[in-house]
Amino acid sequence: MLKKRIAVACTALALTAMVPVALTRAQSSLPKSKVVKVRDNFFYPDSLTVPKETKIIWRWPRSPGDVHDVYLTRRPNGVKRFHSELAASDYSFARRLKKSGQYTMVCTIHAEMSMKVKVRR
Amino acid sequence: MMRAISAAVVTAVLLVPTAASAQENYPPPGDPGQGPKGGQGKAQKFRVCKQGCRYRTIAAALKQADGADTIRVGRGTYREGLQVVGKRYDGLKLIGNSSKPGRVVLNGKKLKRGAAQNAVLVNGADDVTIRGFHARNYKANCFFVTNADGYTLDRLVAERCGVYGVYAFNSKGGRMTNSEAYYNNDAGFYIGQTPPQGAKKKRSLVKNVTAWGNVLGFSGTNMKYVTITKSRWYNNGTGIVPNALDSEKFAPPEFNVIANNDIFWNNFNFYYGAPFEIPGDAAAGFAGYPIGVGILLFGSQDTTVENNRIYGHYLGGFAAIPQLQLQIEHGDDPKLLEASVLRNNVVRGNQFGREGSDRNARDMAYNGSGTGNCFADNVTFSPNVPSSGSTLAPCPGPAQNTVDDAVLGEILPWATEGKPNQPATFEKYWIKNPHSTVPGVQPLERFDSN
Numbered sequence: 001m002l003k004k005r006i007a008v009a010c011t012a013l014a015l016t017a018m019v020p021v022a023l024t025r026a027q028s029s030l031p032k033s034k035v036v037k038v039r040d041n042f043f044y045p046d047s048l049t050v051p052k053e054t055k056i057i058w059r060w061p062r063s064p065g066d067v068h069d070v071y072l073t074r075r076p077n078g079v080k081r082f083h084s085e086l087a088a089s090d091y092s093f094a095r096r097l098k099k100s101g102q103y104t105m106v107c108t109i110h111a112e113m114s115m116k117v118k119v120r121r
Numbered sequence: 122m123m124r125a126i127s128a129a130v131v132t133a134v135l136l137v138p139t140a141a142s143a144q145e146n147y148p149p150p151g152d153p154g155q156g157p158k159g160g161q162g163k164a165q166k167f168r169v170c171k172q173g174c175r176y177r178t179i180a181a182a183l184k185q186a187d188g189a190d191t192i193r194v195g196r197g198t199y200r201e202g203l204q205v206v207g208k209r210y211d212g213l214k215l216i217g218n219s220s221k222p223g224r225v226v227l228n229g230k231k232l233k234r235g236a237a238q239n240a241v242l243v244n245g246a247d248d249v250t251i252r253g254f255h256a257r258n259y260k261a262n263c264f265f266v267t268n269a270d271g272y273t274l275d276r277l278v279a280e281r282c283g284v285y286g287v288y289a290f291n292s293k294g295g296r297m298t299n300s301e302a303y304y305n306n307d308a309g310f311y312i313g314q315t316p317p318q319g320a321k322k323k324r325s326l327v328k329n330v331t332a333w334g335n336v337l338g339f340s341g342t343n344m345k346y347v348t349i350t351k352s353r354w355y356n357n358g359t360g361i362v363p364n365a366l367d368s369e370k371f372a373p374p375e376f377n378v379i380a381n382n383d384i385f386w387n388n389f390n391f392y393y394g395a396p397f398e399i400p401g402d403a404a405a406g407f408a409g410y411p412i413g414v415g416i417l418l419f420g421s422q423d424t425t426v427e428n429n430r431i432y433g434h435y436l437g438g439f440a441a442i443p444q445l446q447l448q449i450e451h452g453d454d455p456k457l458l459e460a461s462v463l464r465n466n467v468v469r470g471n472q473f474g475r476e477g478s479d480r481n482a483r484d485m486a487y488n489g490s491g492t493g494n495c496f497a498d499n500v501t502f503s504p505n506v507p508s509s510g511s512t513l514a515p516c517p518g519p520a521q522n523t524v525d526d527a528v529l530g531e532i533l534p535w536a537t538e539g540k541p542n543q544p545a546t547f548e549k550y551w552i553k554n555p556h557s558t559v560p561g562v563q564p565l566e567r568f569d570s571n
Contacts, residue, residue, distance in 0.1 A: 041368045064283035064306055064398055067261045085235035086242060088261035088283045108267075109290060109314075111370045 033057055033094075036115065040065040041107065043115040051120050052100055058084065060091040068107045076101030076119075083108075163189065170195030179203055179215070188212040188246070194254075198226040202236035202259065210246035217253035222278050229259035229282075239265045240282070247271050257281050262288045263305070266295065270323070275299055281397055285311040286335065291370075293346070294323030301331045306397035308340035309333075309357065314369040315345035322346045322376070334565060336391060336410060337362050338384075343371045348378040356565035358412045360387040360434075365420030365444040365460045367451060372460035373444070375422040379429065384415040385479070386433040386556065386564050392544035393567045399541065411436060411535040412547045415481070420444030422464040429471045431481065433564070435551035436535050437506070438473045438481035441466060443490045445533075463491035467516060474502030475557055482552035485513060488528035493518035503554075506531055 033055040037044040043058070050056075058070050070084040076099045084093035086109070097103060100121045107113035167182040167190060168174045176182040180201050182192045188211040196218065205213060217225030227240040240256035240263045243249045248271035255278040256263035263279035265288045266272045272295040279286030279302040286302030286309040289295050293315060302309030309332030312325060324346040331353045332338035338354035341347060341363040354360040361384065365373035390412050391399060411417070413436035416426060420443060431438040444461040451457035473484040484501040487494065489512030497516040505513060507525045514522055539547040556564055 064260060066307070067265075067284050067288075085238050086244075086261060086265065086267070087235065087238045090260055091234060091238060110368045112368055 035059055037061075038068050038070070038107075041068070041110040041113045043105070043107075043113065046115040048116070049118040049120060050097065053096060053098055054119070055094055055096045056117065057092055057094040060087050060089050062089060064089045067109055068113065069109065070105050071108050072103060072105050074102060074104035076103070079103075165190045167192040168195070169193070169199075171197040183215075186210070186213060190214070191216060194225050196224045198228050200228050200230070200232055202229065202232060202239055203227070203241045204239075205241065205243045205246050205249055207245050208247070210243075210249060212248050213246065214250040215241070215252070215254075216250070217255075219253040219276050222253045222255045222276050225254050227254055227256040227259075227263075229257070232259075239263075241265065242267075243272065244268055249273070250275065252276050254278070255280065259283060262286070263302070264288065266290070266292055268292065270294055272296070273298075278302075279309065280304055282306075283398070285309075285340075286332070287311070287330075288313075289325070290314055291316060293318060293325065295325040297325075297327045297330060299329050303332070303334040304396045305335045306395070306399065307335070308337040308362075309335040310338070311340045311342075312344040312347050313340075313342040314371055315343065315347070317371055318346065324348060326350075327352060332357060333562075334389060334396070334568075338387065340364065341374050341377065342366045343369050344374050344377060345371070346376050348380065349382060350378070350380045352382050354382060354384045354415075355386045355559075355562060356389050357387045358389050358391055358410050359417055360384045360415040360431075362417045362419060363421050363424060364417075365447060367447060367457055372447070372457060373420050373422050373462075375424065377421070377424045379416060379424070379426045381427075382429045384429055384431045384438075385475075385559065386562075387415055388413045388433075388435045388551075389565050390544055390547055390567055392539075392541050392547060394570070395568050396570070409536075409539040409541045409547065411539065413437070413482070413551055414440055414535070416440070418442070418463065418466060420447070420461050420463065421466055422462070423466070425467045425469075427467065427470045430475065431471055431473050431484075432475040432479040433554070433556050434481045435548070435553050437483040437486050437532070438503075439468060439471070439484065440486040440506075440532060441468075441494070442488060442529065442532065445529075463487075463494050463522075465493035465518060466491075467495055467497075467518070468499060469495075469497040469516060471499045473500060476500075477502045479557040480554040482550075482554070486528065486532050487512045488526070488532075489514075489522045489524040492521055494522050495519075 036058045038060045069086045072082045097119045100119045103117040169176040191214040194217045238261040240259045243266040245268045250273040252275040257280040260283040262285045263282040267290040269292040274297045277300040281304045284307045286305040288311045290313045327349040333356040335357045338357040339361040363374040415431040415434045415438045418441040447457045447461035474480040480503045484503045486506035495516035495518035496513040
């Protein structure tokens with residue numbers, strides 16, 4: 001009985017020890033995300049370097065400011081253009097960037113408002 | 122959005138380097154189009170109503186319609202955010218109740234995400250008509266047209282939208298008529314970033330509209346070729362504000378006409394409380410708006426202000442100042458520097474102070490900067506700034522106006538000393554004169570939710 005208990009405990013211990021390793025491996029393969037704040041009249045941050053498959057989430061403020069959107073202009077070959085709603089508050093927009101290269105996003109209302117994302121290979 | 126200058130802004134502007142390449146990838150709506158292509162097929166009529174129609178939502182009818190078509194919407198409240206996007210919709214007519222817009226309501230309350238933003242967004246579709254709707258409670262704008270060559274926004278009511286009531290951006294040849302905007306937390310009506318045009322200009326018309334209870338009655342950032350006439354602007358924070366800003370393309374505002382309007386009692390100190398949410402980022406550099414001005418030219422060129430009736434303002438009836446922020450921030454950019462200057466503006470034939478029965482604190486204020494600016498045949502009952510009138514050159518305007526530096530010292534604090542968290546600071550320079558009676562209108566200086 002004792003041997004059995006010891007055996008169970010050892011197995012449990014071994015499993016427990018394996019969990020962090022497995023978790024770490026799972027976490028490293030999980031796609032990442034980055035939040036970009038949309039404000040009057042800027043994106044924050046306005047420059048990012050991220051690995052492939054990173055999800056970029058643009059988040060508008062809770063309180064109303066001016067109207068902004070996210071419009072993809074410069075992009076790697078083969079990437080489809082995207083465009084968020086023209087929104088003022090309580091809104092978010094997300095896109096996963098799957099292809100490496102340089103991306104430039106702007107607000108179509110505010111000429112000064114742009115940001116760049118470099119997606120690493 | 123009209124921005125006021127604050128000491129904080131000026132300081133920040135000096136500290137923060139400008140993004141030189143910010144405009145390099147700006148999308149291409151420089152020319153909103155060449156006019157409508159027209160519907161591709163035979164015009165159809167769509168009927169939307171709550172019961173007994175083929176379509177119960179306007180969005181469902183929009184999916185089937187194209188530009189030759191007319192969508193008629195019956196009485197009721199529709200909880201939708203409508204999108205009229207693309208050339209397919211050139212010429213579309215979306216009609217509610219022309220005589221009683223209040224019977225066809227677009228309500229953004231409880232809508233989520235994108236649908237909650239704009240009651241009607243027209244983007245890249247020319248000559249679309251929106252008529253006979255009452256929109257309220259959208260997080261961005263009530264009625265919004267962008268990238269359009271021609272639009273008709275008629276018989277609309279825009280209430281409690283998060284930014285603008287009735288808004289046209291990067292568009293030309295439009296009409297905003299017979300409409301009302303109130304309790305919007307930026308401007309009731311707004312025309313921004315009008316593209317420059319060739320020899321044949323397509324002017325836009327704002328006529329027979331009413332704006333009250335907004336932060337600004339009318340804002341015009343870099344707007345061009347716009348006539349604002351036969352309209353009423355009252356009980357806003359500020360009445361009409363053409364302005365030059367670097368946040369949008371094509372500065373300055375120019376070739377505009379503000380004629381034959383009633384502009385009165387724009388003294389609404391919304392910082393004490395309002396039926397809308399005040400933007401919370403004033404501390405980041407936006408000081409707030411001067412409250413108590415009828416018409417403020419914050420940079421303008423070739424603009425005519427004539428035959429308006431302007432009265433009952435606690436700061437001033439009319440004021441013109443160069444866009445100093447552009448001068449400070451873009452001193453090395455000849456185009457923006459030029460856009461900051463007041464040139465060839467004509468202020469004539471305006472009746473200030475309602476024959477003395479409802480005087481402005483000051484009638485006209487101008488620092489004398491720029492060229493070709495002139496004043497003629499205005500009837501005044503209050504002091505001007507400067508009181509000597511030395512900057513108010515007769516028409517035609519001189520090759521070089523005469524500057525009085527003391528004027529900016531007097532009127533800039535109207536904008537720079539206001540602190541949104543201390544509403545009384547916006548009233549520091551107020552001079553209150555008794556009001557006359559205007560049938561059907563009560564002065565709104567502080568909002569009472571009861």
